[in-house]
Amino acid sequence: MEATETTLVVPSKKECRHWYVEWQENDSAHYHGVERQIFHGESPYQVIDIYQTKKFGKLLVLDGDPQSSEHDEDIYHEALVHPALVTHPNPRAILILGGGEGATLREALRHPQIEKIVMVDIDATVVDVCKKELPAYSNGAYDNPKVRLLIDDANKYLKETNEKFDCVISDLTEPFPESPTHGLLTKEFFTLVKSRMSADGVLAMQASHAGRGMNRLYLHHLQTLKGIWKTIRPYRAFIPAFYSEWGYILASDAHDPLVSTWQKIDEKLKPFASQLRYYDGRIHHAIFTPPKELRPLL
Amino acid sequence: MEATETTLVVPSKKECRHWYVEWQENDSAHYHGVERQIFHGESPYQVIDIYQTKKFGKLLVLDGDPQSSEHDEDIYHEALVHPALVTHPNPRAILILGGGEGATLREALRHPQIEKIVMVDIDATVVDVCKKELPAYSNGAYDNPKVRLLIDDANKYLKETNEKFDCVISDLTEPFPESPTHGLLTKEFFTLVKSRMSADGVLAMQASHAGRGMNRLYLHHLQTLKGIWKTIRPYRAFIPAFYSEWGYILASDAHDPLVSTWQKIDEKLKPFASQLRYYDGRIHHAIFTPPKELRPLL
Amino acid sequence: MEATETTLVVPSKKECRHWYVEWQENDSAHYHGVERQIFHGESPYQVIDIYQTKKFGKLLVLDGDPQSSEHDEDIYHEALVHPALVTHPNPRAILILGGGEGATLREALRHPQIEKIVMVDIDATVVDVCKKELPAYSNGAYDNPKVRLLIDDANKYLKETNEKFDCVISDLTEPFPESPTHGLLTKEFFTLVKSRMSADGVLAMQASHAGRGMNRLYLHHLQTLKGIWKTIRPYRAFIPAFYSEWGYILASDAHDPLVSTWQKIDEKLKPFASQLRYYDGRIHHAIFTPPKELRPLL
Amino acid sequence: MEATETTLVVPSKKECRHWYVEWQENDSAHYHGVERQIFHGESPYQVIDIYQTKKFGKLLVLDGDPQSSEHDEDIYHEALVHPALVTHPNPRAILILGGGEGATLREALRHPQIEKIVMVDIDATVVDVCKKELPAYSNGAYDNPKVRLLIDDANKYLKETNEKFDCVISDLTEPFPESPTHGLLTKEFFTLVKSRMSADGVLAMQASHAGRGMNRLYLHHLQTLKGIWKTIRPYRAFIPAFYSEWGYILASDAHDPLVSTWQKIDEKLKPFASQLRYYDGRIHHAIFTPPKELRPLL
Secondary structure (H helix, E strand, O other), X not given: OOOOHHHOOOOOOXXXXXXXXXXXXXXXXXXXXXXXXXXXXXXXXXXXXXXXXXXXXXEEEEOOEEEXXXXXXXXXXXXHHHHHHHHOOOOOEEEEEEOOOOHHHHHHHOOOOOOEEEEEEOOHHHHHHHHHHOHHHHOXXXXXXXXXXXXXXXXXXXXXXXXXXXXXXXXXXXXXXXXXXXXOOOHHHHHHHHHOEEXXXXXXXXXXXXXXXXXXXXXXXXXXXXOOEOEEEEEEEEEHHHOEEEEEEEEEOOOOOOOOOHHHHHHHHHHHHHHOOOOOHHHHHHHOOOOHHHHHHO | OOOOHHHOOOOOOOOOOEEEEEEEEOOEEEEEEEEEEEEEEEOOOOEEEEEEEOOOEEEEEEOOEEEEEOOOHHHHHHHHHHHHHHHOOOOOEEEEEEOOOOHHHHHHOOOOOOOEEEEEEOXXXXXXXXXXXXHHHHOOHHHOOOEEEEEOOHHHHHHHOOOOEEEEEEEOOOOOOOOOOOOOOOHHHHHHHHHOEEEEEEEEEEEEEOOOOOOHHHHHXXXXXXXXXXXXXXXXXXXXXXXXXXXXXXXXXXXXOOXXXXXXXXXXXXXXXXXXXXXXXXXXXXHOOOOHHHXXXX | OOOOHHHOOOOOOOOOOEEEEEEEEOOEEEEEEEEEEEEEEEOOOOEEEEEEEOOOEEXXXXXXXXXXXXXXXXXXXXXXXXXXXXHOOOOOEEEEEEOOOOHHHHHHHOOOOOOEEEEEEOOHHHHHHHHHHOHHHHOOHHHOOOXXXXXXXXXXXXXXXXXXXXXXXXXXXXXXXXXXXXXXXXXXXXXHHHHOEEEEEEEEEEEEEOOOOOOXXXXXXXXXXXXOEOEEEEEEEEEHHHOEEEEEEEEEOOOOOOOOXXXXXXXXXXXXXXXXXXXXXXXXXXXXXXXXXXXXXO | OOOOHHHOOOXXXXXXXXXXXXXXXXXXXXXXXXXXXXXXEEOOOOEEEEEEEOOOEEEEEEOOEEEEEOOOHHHHHHHHHHHHHHHOOOOOEEEEEEOOOOHHHHHHHOOOOOOEEEEEEOOHHHHHHHHHHOHHHHOOHHHOOOEEEEEOOHHHHHHHOOOOEEEEEEEOOOXXXXXXXXXXXXXXXXXXXXXXXXXXXXXXXXXXXXXXXXXXXXXXXXXXXXXXXXXXXEEXXXXXXXXXXXXXXXXXXXXXXXXXXXXXXXXXXXXXXXXXXXXXXXXXXXXXXXXXXXHHHO
């Protein structure tokens, strides 16, 4: 009974009370401390959240899965876009599938020789919300006259179009059961993608977690692309906000990202190298080095 | 490598990704699943959050501590207000300290014989936010001509006023180190409170967690009031959203809540009994039954 | 780059790293800080864990659900056992269903007029583990010559026995899908229980969470017992380690726990009142006071 | 009231109830689902825990920080040991500081030309617990006649010895306030280390988190080594169980890990390459590729 106010044990204000949780599996989760929730809404396709996290700035979350953070979206998007665009010798027409955040588009537009970019995303709400709440992501890219944004189903667009592209960048979400991409990323789909590409076209796709023991979906995507293109190159980049080594795949019949020297890649990047925070020729070769566990597949 | 999309183990959408955490101590915490954050702001006095929780509806949180939920704020506020107002034989003038949510005021106004209620809360932002986001809490009470709302420091008001009250309801937040109430709830303060009450006045105060092993602050408050009033009666109500048996104290020199029968209490409540979801004469006697661990104090 | 060791922000040792989580629902969970895990094993019937928690001492957990803690098992077990034994005028033969911890038995043995207690628990491992790791729970009760422990299925025992009992204490676990009690707690089962009781027998059962909004299973159990016994009395006790107002039900054709005065109950408890930490005649009447939301059922 | 057992919403057994939490900072944490706790104890120097995690097998934790998991300790230890041993042209005498798990020793012993290894760890309990509970870590290495294990303070040993080493591997824990290494990893300490090395000696040290935005301690260690050795090479490896790109530093006055080709490295590894799960010549060059944010330091 001799307790005084000052001796009362109370929880410290340091303890974070507001969390966004990424469940990587049922028995593994990452807890992100949240300053406040900036946006919560539901489109016809998915639940959209933006959190102001304490560690990674604004974090975009679709259907509960983190998509990118202010803090390190450059790593994710530079690694997605530039390897394909420097591997193709002269990319002029680009197709982006998904990519509603606008940052994939922003990165592609850095390459001055590009003449047109078609971006097909099914969800207008994601595009609008990101334009408003994450303006640095698209950074005005939608206003560029080279860009044509189509709010449409990727599969439907590909079936109906007769356009041809030098590079295709697939920035579609994980094909989880409830996702709009569920059932989409099949051999049939990528065969259709290939039919809309020039003969020496280069595909790059984001392909989920790729660290050892977390790479089931990554292996699945690698298996899907095998047999469609001659050269299949897995590569990976560590994304702090995902707490994971993220997987990408580059595929082509004509070009191989392992051939060019880092000096030649840096030469290509020269006009905008100072705008890149993550990628250059040396990083290119580091991230394309396959880990031992993936080599039997290649 | 034979994984197919359908066999991929992915986290179920059932898993909640957005949480508000109440740290009861450093080694004990309750996780509230959140639908979305409705409000986040900071007044000069405290951080104010309102979460749409999955289980308790809207939950008001000040400086990280839960204050009340749509789902069960009636339990908290009915237990805070009515025992004092039925214990005093004829309460006409009421003072509410704190209570920015407006629900303490709403409950007090049910008693038809009341002629005036002065409510003193330091934080105009809390009052405004609750009026806007939790309108059912005050339910128009601020517009009642019997009510005078003062945005002021409780201590300052008490020192300056020469008004006298029959009942005082203390709905101040926990005196945690960072709280506007830190250092306030002392013997000096309650002596000052008493000096503004009629000789037969009745005080009721909310007094923190009171379950066995969680009652340090409750015991402290009981000790503070002892010696100031002759009759000190602890009582407790289980609040689901707090996951805790919540403590209150009633104090008076003239009246004892244990004396009246439950039938007489129900008689007093008759004009508005149907509006009460929690409290009546039988509950009154149940909640005033002191647990064994508190009896040595009484 | 001018960081020094002392300015490095590192997690404080205060932060608890080892947790047992009680999922109350998918969107609500209580996190118990753990000092160490004392036992982990699996019997043919359930997974058994004992944690040394920071707040509640040793905590027994079956199939992930908390059963009782050193800190407050007295509340749970006193509330389960004594109301029935003081409501029956002269209980001599007692049947305990479940109760493998041994504490239900310990409480029943306090009543000196009891002549025999049969305890039927399906899981010998729980009994053995609790004897070894939680010896204060049974406190030697199994060695009392009045006690007969049967490791058996409650349903099977009841069908085969021709013994009759004055009081039955049902301390069976929640009938969750994976529990050994799943599908057990039906009208048929309790009719069978009643057939093994004397005409004026009294049943008490533990009946899950009972706080407002958490009482689905409790209402279900109340509904199950209605029609089998004439008098059905719900009662509740707040258990700190469950963070919940816990539900119990007393049922009888002949006796009503509301009839006796608290003074008469205290008279009955006199021989061992000093050994009870929670229960007495006044607590009896407090816990039997039904909340408004349950009254329409009664 | 029409609830039936089958419609009752209950938490799924899928939900994990037992967690080890790595607090990366106060507002970021990784939750590891735990099968059971295998060991909990306290030595004079630190608290030692081993958890059987659901995802990473056995996980060794010292003072709350994860040290290594069965699932991927090979990545951590191969990356710590082999770069230094292949960079030095002919390492014969090796000193390991810390490394109580025994796996650093195991990796060093793979190099056939090594003649002696002195391992200095302050905590005999860690060594003993790991031998018993994680036998695959040391895999008999302590019985190798080339090995001398000293239970001693690293600083004290270095001051007193007159032995000289070709390579030093620092596998000391993070210098957090409560750690036995707190205050140890200073310029004075590493100057002392260097004084016990041959003129062309190579140091490798584990150096904490190194991902962008998590690399404060890593930058600190880089700064500490600068000025002591001429060549300072940061390198990094993603460790799944740490959910982090882990930092290491190689330092030498005479040798540079960037000089040798991957083919020459693979030649050196040939006698035991099939025993390595992670490291080879190509991985060597990938992990030594500095990220853009570290280049200004180099």
